[in-house]
Amino acid sequence: MNASNRKPRIALLGTGVLGGGSLGQGVPVVANLFKRLSLQYDIVYYSYVPIDTTQIPAAIKVRQPVRWRLPGRVKYFCLTLRCAWDHLFRPFDIIFAVSVYPTGWYALLLRRLIRKPLVVQLIACEAAALPDIGHGNLIIPWLAEITRRVCAQTDELVTISDFQKEVALRSLPTTRKINTLILGIDSKKFPYHQREISLPVQFLHIAYLSPIKDQETMFKTFSIISKSVACRLTVIGDGYNIPRVRQLLETLNIENLVDFEGAIAQEKIPACFQKAHILLHTSRFEGSCAVVEEAMTSGVVVCGTAVGMLADVGERLAVVAAPGDAEGLAERTLQLIADPLRYNMLGREARQYVLSYNADWAAENYRLFIDSMISKGNVGK
Numbered sequence: 286m287n288a289s290n291r292k293p294r295i296a297l298l299g300t301g302v303l304g305g306g307s308l309g310q311g312v313p314v315v316a317n318l319f320k321r322l323s324l325q326y327d328i329v330y331y332s333y334v335p336i337d338t339t340q341i342p343a344a345i346k347v348r349q350p351v352r353w354r355l356p357g358r359v360k361y362f363c364l365t366l367r368c369a370w371d372h373l374f375r376p377f378d379i380i381f382a383v384s385v386y387p388t389g390w391y392a393l394l395l396r397r398l399i400r401k402p403l404v405v406q407l408i409a410c411e412a413a414a415l416p417d418i419g420h421g422n423l424i425i426p427w428l429a430e431i432t433r434r435v436c437a438q439t440d441e442l443v444t445i446s447d448f449q450k451e452v453a454l455r456s457l458p459t460t461r462k463i464n465t466l467i468l469g470i471d472s473k474k475f476p477y478h479q480r481e482i483s484l485p486v487q488f489l490h491i492a493y494l495s496p497i498k499d500q501e502t503m504f505k506t507f508s509i510i511s512k513s514v515a516c517r518l519t520v521i522g523d524g525y526n527i528p529r530v531r532q533l534l535e536t537l538n539i540e541n542l543v544d545f546e547g548a549i550a551q552e553k554i555p556a557c558f559q560k561a562h563i564l565l566h567t568s569r570f571e572g573s574c575a576v577v578e579e580a581m582t583s584g585v586v587v588c589g590t591a592v593g594m595l596a597d598v599g600e601r602l603a604v605v606a607a608p609g610d611a612e613g614l615a616e617r618t619l620q621l622i623a624d625p626l627r628y629n630m631l632g633r634e635a636r637q638y639v640l641s642y643n644a645d646w647a648a649e650n651y652r653l654f655i656d657s658m659i660s661k662g663n664v665g666k
Contacts, residue, residue: 292327293378293659296368296395298388301334302408303345307523309337313551314468314575314644315383315408319345321648326655329377331368333361333387358387365391369398377401378659382439385411386428389435396440402658405439406466410497410570412436412453418496418569423456433457441658445573448596452570466654467594469647470575472640475555475582482562482621482628485515489561489585491554491576494524496569499590501533502611503567506588508537509615514622516542518565521557523548558583562628563618568592569608577603581635582643586628588618602635 297319303311310316319328323344330341331348338347348367350360371377380403382392389405396403411432414423422432436442436457443464444450450463488507492498507518518539525545534540549557554576558564564580564587571593578594580587581602588604589595595605604621606614621628 292325293656294327294329294375295322295655296372296377296380296401297328297330297345297383298368298380298392298395299330299332299383300388301332301336302383303330304332304336304338304340304347305334308548308550309340310551311336311340312408314470314573316340317471317644318468318648318651321644322651322655325652327375329368329371331364333364333391361387361391362394365395365398368395372399372401379404379655381655382406384408385422385432385435389439390431393435393438396664400664402440402662402664404441404443404655404658405435406443406445407436407449407453408445408572410572412449412456413570414456415497415569418499420497420570433459437461440663441654443654446571446593446597448591448593449572464654466650467642467647468573468575469642469644470578470582470639472582472643474552475558475579477582477584477636478559480562480584480632482625485517486510486622487560487562488516488518488565489521489557489563489580490518490565491521491557492566492568493522493548494527494530499567499569499609500525500530502590502609502614503565504533504537504539504543505611506567506615506618507542507565508539509611510618510622511539511542513619518543519546519557519561520544521546521549521554554579555583558585561585563588563621565589565618566595567608567611567614571595578639581632581639584632584636586621586631587635588614588621590614598635598638602631602638604631 302315305311320342329346350364380392382388382405410421413421415421416424423429443466445468450465564585566589574593577587590608591605604617
């Protein structure tokens with residue numbers, strides 16, 4: 286290929302964000318972004334954990350850790366050296382690390398070796414501290430130190446919501462520039478279904494069981510609502526078949542009102558929204574939250590906690606309450622159910638918002654951002 290029509294090359298560092306997880310889906314919204322960017326860039330994906338390579342777009346080349354029995358840090362170092370070796374033969378133009386550790390940390394080493402600009406993208410609670418539930422890089426001393434160094438030394442730092450950016454500025458703390466670049470979903474995969482709020486109200490929750498997703502608040506919220514209106518809850522995700530969950534449902538007297546569907550493939554998610562009226566999402570923290578956007582695109586109104594995207598859009602596009610406030614969220618949700626006109630308005634306006642800032646829009650924003658970094662070529666120490 287002539288230099289004039291050569292695609293810019295990206296060294297993408299991640300921990301299973303493409304091809305990872307039990308179903309090989311990685312983080313679907315991140316995977317979708319780089320699938321789109323692979324049309325404009327030559328991307329080599331260095332995954333610091335083993336992945337399902339059959340799930341990776343053909344245009345993206347993959348490198349994985351060696352299979353030898355070695356300590357994790359040795360494997361990370363070897364993979365980083367492999368990236369530097371690849372650079373010798375086909376130079377990269379930019380390093381893009383998804384998350385802080387191990388990817389961002391080893392990306393700093395890689396930058397010293399190949400002298401190319403580095404962007405680190407935060408996608409979860411890397412720059413947060415939630416000690417009561419054991420989440421967030423900043424609650425672990427050695428990881429907090431790495432996080433602060435990576436966030437301070439990278440050439441560009443990216444968050445995926447304004448909420449996440451504000452948390453990072455406050456928690457690191459830092460005064461450096463942080464760019465917010467939302468991810469956006471492939472809205473074409475989530476067909477819109479016009480619906481009216483009716484009884485029984487069909488609630489939906491999609492998430493793996495985790496303290497960060499705070500399903501205890503979710504179930505408590507649903508329990509309060511169920512005492513006032515006829516309703517059912519469908520839960521999709523891993524981890525619920527444990528005594529603690531069954532005991533909680535029995536205590537809340539909702540064991541006969543909840544259906545568990547288990548984990549399902551991403552391509553089956555759109556159908557799950559068709560029968561739902563309300564998505565109930567009560568996380569303690571979110572970087573953004575793709576499932577919220579997917580629900581909105583489908584015409585499902587979202588009731589949840591003010592974190593991630595829901596903190597950004599607020600009451601104008603959803604029903605929100607403070608994290609952990611089951612009573613407040615239940616009260617606001619009941620008010621919504623009693624107001625069909627507001628329900629319809631929220632459904633329409635939220636859908637239009639997500640369509641305006643979908644995956645196509647997001648990919649173009651990332652392209653402009655990456656091209657600007659490449660053209661400047663500034664590399665930190």
